Amino acid sequence: MELRQLEHFVAVAEELHFTRAAARVHVVQSSLSSSIGALERELGARLFTRTNRRVELTEAGRALLPSARGALAAAENGRDAVAGVRGLLRGRLTIGAIQTLGVLDLPALLARYRRRHPGVVLRLRHAGAAALARETAAGALDIAFVDRATGEPRLAEHPLGGDRLVLAVPRADPLAARSVIRLADPALAGRDFVEYRADSALRAQIDAACTAAGLDRRIAAEVDTIQYLVELVGHGLGVALLPPQALRNAADRIAAVPTNPPLDRALVAVTPADRPPAPAVKALLALLQDA
Numbered sequence: 001m002e003l004r005q006l007e008h009f010v011a012v013a014e015e016l017h018f019t020r021a022a023a024r025v026h027v028v029q030s031s032l033s034s035s036i037g038a039l040e041r042e043l044g045a046r047l048f049t050r051t052n053r054r055v056e057l058t059e060a061g062r063a064l065l066p067s068a069r070g071a072l073a074a075a076e077n078g079r080d081a082v083a084g085v086r087g088l089l090r091g092r093l094t095i096g097a098i099q100t101l102g103v104l105d106l107p108a109l110l111a112r113y114r115r116r117h118p119g120v121v122l123r124l125r126h127a128g129a130a131a132l133a134r135e136t137a138a139g140a141l142d143i144a145f146v147d148r149a150t151g152e153p154r155l156a157e158h159p160l161g162g163d164r165l166v167l168a169v170p171r172a173d174p175l176a177a178r179s180v181i182r183l184a185d186p187a188l189a190g191r192d193f194v195e196y197r198a199d200s201a202l203r204a205q206i207d208a209a210c211t212a213a214g215l216d217r218r219i220a221a222e223v224d225t226i227q228y229l230v231e232l233v234g235h236g237l238g239v240a241l242l243p244p245q246a247l248r249n250a251a252d253r254i255a256a257v258p259t260n261p262p263l264d265r266a267l268v269a270v271t272p273a274d275r276p277p278a279p280a281v282k283a284l285l286a287l288l289q290d291a
Helices: 003-015 018-025 029-043 059-085 106-116 129-138 201-213 226-234 279-290
Strands: 048-050 055-057 091-097 120-126 143-146 155-164 166-170 192-196 218-223 240-242 254-260 264-272
Touching: 003 018, 003 029, 003 059, 018 029, 055 059, 059 091, 059 279, 091 129, 091 279, 106 120, 106 279, 129 143, 129 155, 129 264, 143 279, 155 279, 166 226, 192 201, 192 226, 192 240, 218 226, 226 240, 226 254, 264 279
Parallel strands: 091 120, 091 143, 192 218
Antiparallel strands: 048 055, 143 264, 155 264, 166 240, 166 254
């Protein structure tokens, strides 16, 4: 069993698509299929079921995946350790992040990181906090930036600070003139709300706060991206509770009204707790402390 075969297997397992996996590991699809076939023959088990429309892991494939990830991570850590002795950082850093981090300017942070460590290839994935926490604990991500303390024992948490949600309303809306608005204010009871997806930590926090205040929101639209949510508010479809950083490019069209009670949001970076951070992760955490 070769590391290259395990890399091919993990790529297919994560992409669930042979063409995308081949592009990811920079081989032609026929070579990838041959590599997977050789691995299956060596193990004496099918790792994937394949049809014209989908690829799925078999029970044997699901059993192999954590060990394959661990073997690849160990090999990468070994290469990184040797490079570290020589004063270099190399390899790949896989990062997860929610869409709006508020206190952290992630693009600027990653650009600084890349300038300092040009030998490290960055891979960024966006998803909800719960999914990112699971993927980090499983070893699919090296580090993730999420908007709540996870309480997950398999993760180490690194506090980043926090922000305070605001009510986003169009500039022409009468509520834009308010210096603050209570969540229990009758003016909100009859308003349409634009909401972020229901599986997000942000949505869970908003739902809990509104329930506690007795606000039964009338949801007009639910979207998967913060960018579209902001655009819908700007066009008058409804109002929304959002991190203020989400409105930084829409201040000419959308007003940010503080709420009472305030809605504070904690932001943390998480890494796997069962092993020390790799040198590339340590370097990113060091940059965070300097920010």
